[in-house]
Every structure is written in structure tokens, then in C-alpha cells.
Amino acid sequence: MPHHCQRPASRIRHALLGLATCGLLAVGSSAQADAMLHYVDDEGLESQILVRGEIVRMELNEAISGTSGYMLFDATTDTLTVVDDSEQTFTPLTREVMDEQMRAMTDMVSDLRRQMEQLPPEVRQQLEEQLGIGEEGFDADISTRDTGEQREVGDFVCDEHEVLIGGEPQSIVCVAESDSLGLSEADFQTLGALMDRLYELSLSALEAGGPMASQMGASLLPRVDGIPLEVSERDGVTTRLAGLSTDELSSDLFRVPDSYAEQDLF
Template identity: 25%
Template sequence: MRYLWRAAGAAAVLGLATVAGVASADTTLTYVGASGQYKVYITPDAVRIDGDGSGWQLYKKDDPAIFSVSPSDRTYTRLDKDTAGEIRHQLDALRARIENRLQQIPADRRPAARAAMAEKIPALDGGSQSVGLDHTGATDTVDGISCNVIQIVRDGRPANKMCVAEAGALGISDDSFDTVKSMFALLHDMLESTGLEGIGLPYRDLSGMPVRFVDSVSGERRELAAVSHDPIADRRFAIPDSYVEQKLQTPSPGG
């Protein structure tokens, strides 16, 4: 299941930044935070997200799926609507097995045991998690770019905060921005009814991109470092033929 967390976590990684300018078909964004440097490559056809490690995520508009690529072991996983459906069924079965196991221990120990399992398996309770946006009305400037301060709300409670600039002010073309939105729409649809909805961020509801992102738990900030509109080579969005596909896996009750 770590690959599913990684794919869903792509939404959280995209605390992006850029500079104002003429809209370009291709955009490479580099941004930094305490955990390291990230790069995001955007074209009208694809999006690639590189984290601070060697792994990266890939989305292609003509092949609705999110790939998690691991160069260290030369493997990749594919998450699409079909595999998401399989995972949804596996999670339901897993919850049933865990609940059966919990019923076999003394009642006074169940709450602690359930909480311990929930830390390992965020989707344990299966309940839908609401994630919304509170447009605060406040504005700020990041590296000379005007942005709107937006509070993310999870299950009615304030969570992460970001400052969002309009896509047109960022120099990202309409076609490229549509591809980013289609990626997050796909992720939302795949996570729906899994209990994992809260992992992602509601970027599909934004009219622009975050230029600052502040994590509510760690306090980490990610902000603009550099931007380029140079053409991006097609090979940047190609998974090497020698890489082997691995199937997504759900966690077991034991960990």
C-alpha cells in the first residue's frame, strides 16, 4: 500500500511556485522546503513530479493513470480506476478482518488497539473524509507574485494553508493547467469512497497554483526556487522499458 500512499501524496507535494510571464506550453518548476528540493514538469500532455529522493510520479493525459516510478529497484506501479476499484474491495475485506480480530480481545483494550491499527492504516474506519477550502480573503506576495491565502479544512478543522496565484499570472498555458487539473480530478475519483479522500488536496477546485504551502503538523514551508519555460524532452515522461511493473498492495493487519 505504500505505493498508493505515494501516488496520493503527489497531491501534497504540489506546493508549486513560478513567476509571472507569457503563458508557455512547457513549465519546469523547482521549489524547496526543509525536506529538500522538488521539481515539477508540466506540459499539455503530461505531468511529472520529482521528490527529494530518487522516486517520481507520472501522469499522462491520454492514459488516465498515475504511475509511481522507483529507479532504485527499477520498478513502477500503475494506479488507475480499475486498480483503484480493486484496492477499494481489498480495503473493505481488510477492515472486516481487523474488526473480527478486534472483537476477539477484551472490550476495554479495543479502543487502544483500534487507534494503533488506524495509525498504520489511515483508511481503517472507512468513513468519508471531507476536504474543503476556506477562501480567507487575505492576500500576500511570494517572490513578487500576488496570491490569495487559502485555508484547507479537513473534517471541519483547519489544516494546511497555502497561497494561490492565478494560473494566467504564473506563465502556465491553459492546456498545461488543464492537464494538471485532470490529474487531480482522476486522483479524487480514484480515492472516493476508499476512506483515503483526505490524503489528497482539493487542487481541482483551484483556479491557480499554490506558490506557498505550509504544513499544519510539521510547520514546513515550500516556496518558489526557480522556474523555466524551456521545452521539456519527451523522454522526461517515459518510463524505461527495462523497468518492471509491480502490483499495488494493501497492508496486512500485522503491519
């Protein structure tokens, strides 16, 4: 597969899409232990989430992100770091940097819309589709609803929940309690902090409108008590938990190699 070099801002957007689909993790307070969750969607794309202490490692799927690498989340500093193994670089993404990018995107979309107001409707529509700015921002009303249905996914039983945006079903999530999977809940305190941040980013994208709304909004998932065994997007892809492990993980998986150079987001 040819390598497509992308700036970190583009890679982070693709990575967050997949991560949000694998989110929705409950938190608890039992003893810390390592954990690895392996997901596969119905198009055959795989993703992994690894947890050790206060750090989460999320593999970047090259077919989606165009790069080979991973993302680290440090719950103690609320920092995401994109690591590109192909380029041997890393990009720290603090809350301030991510919020600044979102504001810059919102301002850019607003300026483009103002400039295109003078164009004929058919030309404006074509440009909006080409530039991906057709999505209007709105105050997103996000809610969840327990369907009352239970079903089996693999060896486990899960409860179905609908995710609603503006009262319209967006996705169906089937979740199981963490202890039923034999997983320590303490690791999911760390994952819970990550998923809260991803939810904030996706919500901000919806409210801002523009390309980020169309790219991230489809995977917007608020916190649901439990661990997702399956997530089915409306008229979209279904992702399933294909495996999990609580074996000890190497600390080397949760750090940036010393030889890698820091790269700016823009």
C-alpha cells in the same frame, strides 16, 4: 542513505501525499508549452512537477518514498505509472487497479475491526495504533473559504484560501493566477486531470477510514483556482514554490526506459 525496498502500493501512497500538497492547479485553453514547478518544504524536502503535452512527470523524493524514481500521469488514458530507477521496474496503475486497491484496503480494515471487537479496550487501542487503523471512515464534507487576505511569497502576490474538512480548517493555500507567473494555462489542463484524480483518491481514503485516511487525508486538497505558491498544513509542514521554468523539456523525461520490466502492484 540506505535503500528501503517498497512495493509499488506503498510508494504510490507516499508519492500521492506529496503531489496533493503541490496540486490545486487551474486549467485553461491557451497554446501548449512545457513547464516545471519546483517546491521545497520547511524540512528541506524538494519535489518537482514537470509537464509536456498530455504527460506529467512527478519526482519521487527518496527521503519520503524510500526509492529513487518518478511517477508519470497520462491524461489521455487516466493512468499513473510508478517508475523505480533503483529496481529498473515500472508499475501501471489504471483507475480500475487503484479503485480495486482502495476496496481491498477498506475490506481489510473492516475485517480487522470486527476481529478486535472482542479484545479489552486497552489492547484494542494499542493494536489500532500499531496497525494504523484507528481512523474511522466518514462522509467527508470538504469545502474551501477565501480568507480575503493577500500576501507576498517570493516575487509574487497570492490569495489565501482555507481548506475545511467538516467545517474545521485543515490547511491554508496561497494561490496566484497562472498568467501572473508567466505560465501557459494549457499545460494545466493536463495537471487538472491529475489533481482531480488525486482528490478522488484522497476523498475515498477519508470515507473508507483506516491507515489510508490518516496518511492521505491530511493532504486532501480540492481544486482551487490558481497555482499554489504555499501550502501550510494545520500543525504540519509548509511547502512553497521555490522555482518555475517554461524551458523546453526532453521527451525522454516522460517515458519509461525500454529496458525496465513491468511489476505488479501487489
